[in-house]
Amino acid sequence: MLELIWLLPTFPALGFLSLVLTSGNLPKKVVAVIGAGSIGLSFLVAALCAMEFLNSGADHFSRETWTWMAVGSFNPGFTFYLDGLSTVMMLVITGVGFLIHVYATGYMADDPGYSRFFSYMNLFVAAMLMLVLGDNLVVLYLGWEGVGLCSYLLIGFWYTNPANGYAARKAFVVTRVGDTSMAIGLFLLFAHFGTLNIQDLMHAAETEWAVGHQLPAIAALLLLGGAVGKSAQLPLQTWLPDAMAGPTPISALIHAATMVTAGVYLIARTHILFELAPDVQILVAWIGLITLLMAGFTAMTQSDIKRILAFSTVSQIGYMFLGLGVGAWSASIFHLMTHAFFKALLFLGAGSVILAMHHEQNIFKMGALRKVLPFSFACFLIGSLALTAFPFTSGFFSKDEILLAALELEGPGTILWLGGVIGAFFTGIYTFRLMFIVFFGENRGHHCEGEYGGWNMKAPLAVLMLLSLVGGFIHIPVDAVFSHGEVHEEHHANLLVEGFMILVPLIGIGIAYLFYGSKTFSVDKLMASSLAQNLHRLWNSGWGMDWLYDRLFVFPFMWLARINARDIIDLFYAVIVEVNRMLHRMIVRTQTGSLRWYALSLATGLVLIVTLGVLL
């Protein structure tokens, strides 16, 4: 089966092609079978490959197909590379991807763009698989750009609304800023090592570059640029909340479970390079910490159910970055996986709520939904518990590992740990704020008749609920990948620390209950002071980052474009033309036709020339 690993992206690619070539002329049933079926087949292949690979005991497997381009020493090929890390990634992508595809067959049932939707989704999965299975950075970049394109297409899926188009373009352009940094990183690595094969590169970097040298730092920094773009971390995080303009299954698949974690994958994949650049690695941790805190604040002030989840995603990826930064590579990948489970669950659950509420996304127009939507309530409850790292849910184990690893780090470790714990406190507040507002309290005048959708929407949710609950007990087979780098194999946390870390999110939940559940404290009273209002405005706007970037980049660019729409260089040629015309008119005036005038100018000219000749 391993020899057939190339089938993995091939199935979705074929799905994409068949849907595009029939251009929406297939019946919806057939589209659903092609769209979800191709991913199902992919998952089957992935599972079989994973089993065979893990049983073989080898630390990696690679399968060549063809050389992409060969120019001198530059010859990247479409070679599939499977190790523990890519095994986890491909299973998450195809597994969670399949569930979301099945869910989407129901969610998108009434949409006229049904076939278009599934074609984009399939293309996305194909690209995402190339991203994690390529053995060199150019193929990774192919997948990287490919998922970006699909993200763009799907955010702007409902294209008649210009706001969606804007969100889509914003996502593409902002991530492209990161991509360009990454591309430059590729140029640099190639210029130094003459290859872009990841394993060869890491090996060469290890032998040729010393720890703390300037070059690995620059290279790592450039790759980090790509990672923060794709994974929506500071300073390129602004696109993700707007990306919620796309249909909800997209938010679950692309903007929670898979694509946005590509940056985490990239750093984990090139972790040797980051270890050679300790300053950059610790920067990753700080970026993660600051992002997770900022996003946590913002999530507490949002009123759109999807935006809350979006900021929560930004925040949770912040944890993954924090883990990467402190060298807890496998813990970060672990959190990537559990987050894929529970965040997909939350988004799909939100999708069910939104449909049942007739496309209402404002949480303040919902309320008491646990009685009308018990199934969605169960989804949200389990998802929220996992998100807040409630003991023994999946999120608990992974977040715990990251924070403990941070605590063990010398130097800034304690601060990073404390920041992460504070972040968990906010997670408790914003998650259960949503829970209490949406599912408890009183009906705020909505007309919700009950659950929307049939088994095809419920079954994936049931599977995700299970995974969110017990996913923490899965052991991911990445030890061999990170074997030489990982410092802390076993975390010996004392009970006090452990207890504290369990307690803090619960306090957050308790506070959410006091404000939004029992209404013991009033939010309005809290918001009475002008300081609180200003803070609220600041957080609600995502710390004004959009405002800032508009003024720093967008407006100046637009202004420059507008004032020079006529292309000032052309003016130069216009002036030449004008001067010529003027001379022409002057000379025309001399042609009077009068013989006397001609004779006179002849004579004058002669005298002038003779004089000049004599003088010189």
Add this chain to the structure above:
Amino acid sequence: MILVILIGLLFLGGVLAWISEGLDARFPRIVALVTVLLDLLIMLSLLGGEGWVASIELEWLPRFGISFFLAADGLSVLLLILTAFLGAIAIGAAWDEITERTGFFYFNLLWTLAGVLGVFTALDLFLFFFFWEVMLIPMYFIIAIWGHENKNYAAMKFFIFTQVTGMLMLVAILMLAYFHYEQFGTYSFNYHDLLNVRTSGQLEIWMMLGFFIAFATKLPSVPFHSWLPDAHSQAPTAGSVILAGILLKTGAYGLIRFAVPLFPAASMEFAPIAMTLAAISILYCAKVAFAQNDIKRLIAYTSVSHMGFVTLGIYAWNEQALQGAIMTMLAHGLSAAALFMLAGGLQHRIHTRNMPDMGGFWAKVPRMAVVALFFSVAALGMPGLGNFIGEFLALIGAFQANIWLTVISAFGLIFASVYSLWVIQKVFQGEYRNEDFDDSHLSDLSRREMVYFIAMMIGLLWMGMYPQSFLALSATSLTEIMGGTQQVVLSLVEGSL
């Protein structure tokens, strides 16, 4: 001989097309299409060989060392095939659009193509200059006669820019022939002979500039680019296809074949300036493109921006960079031609090129929307399609030559995404409204149009997924060209030691 047949066939086909109009106004286009397809077929026989796969050398004016010398290597063959392929596409674009004086139109079209084939194969510089002029004049007529509202201005601007800079090249060619006389006792315009001419620093730089300015105008590169937006916005669609797809590539070809190998030392000295101009072209024109409302002007400026990667690659002068430049030439040939055809198709249907009037066309013309999306995405450098291979190779090669200019140029990737997606937004997305134009003729792409577009899509996918078929063809040519310049530069370095 085969090269003479290729060019002769086009000249002949042009005359036949003109005459056949007398029988029926629909005959010329058929004659033209058959001629070009025949040419394309013959060209395929050139594939597979090594080195100079075809060549012919006949005496012409032996007193001045001028001969009728045509030859094709892998690089030429690639560009010949591109020319014939896009020639056929251009005829398709003109099929329904050109209804007046069809005979003369196809005459001009075929003669332009003949001139281009000559430029891509001439190895006698006098002959090269002759073909350089041959492709110019019929193109002038195509813009001036079948163009749009401001055609005379645009055609004249195109003519003067190309003519004046062409004169500079002629002077440089004549100087070069004269230096050959000084050093070897005979006049010669033969490319291989002239490669041996050595001149001192100052003079070499002047001659190199003569060539560079002529080619940079054709390419075009900032600051010689401003004829292009006018020519494109006024030319009929077929004219735009040939301009963007083929004519611009003659400039790049000239740089690779002549400007650098003939003056290696001067070019090496000049490279940082050329690469700076390239970086400016990439960024500046991307920004100006974004500000355009006229969709054809926008695409024209993006062409200048993309050609910047070609200049960048050429003056980095290493294997990756040069292959990148060549792949960009080929891929941009297809993507720009397709975008101009789409813009032309829109103009033909709704009689406006003004983007603010458009919007929401996706639901109206879904096939056209998908096709436009494909080529916009190709243009912004999506991996998997040809343009990415070109730009990526050009950049990765250029990085080894000049880090900072490469980094600056790489920002072009961001701008490309800004303007490409902007076009899709303005034309195809948003709410459909038809207050500003008559939409009674707004129909989706016809079957005939789809054939052309699908052919170009397959081409770009092929280049993007298996560029090896193209890279292998140009590789041997590049080895020879680069080997020559390297020797000269090395000998100069040794001489100075």
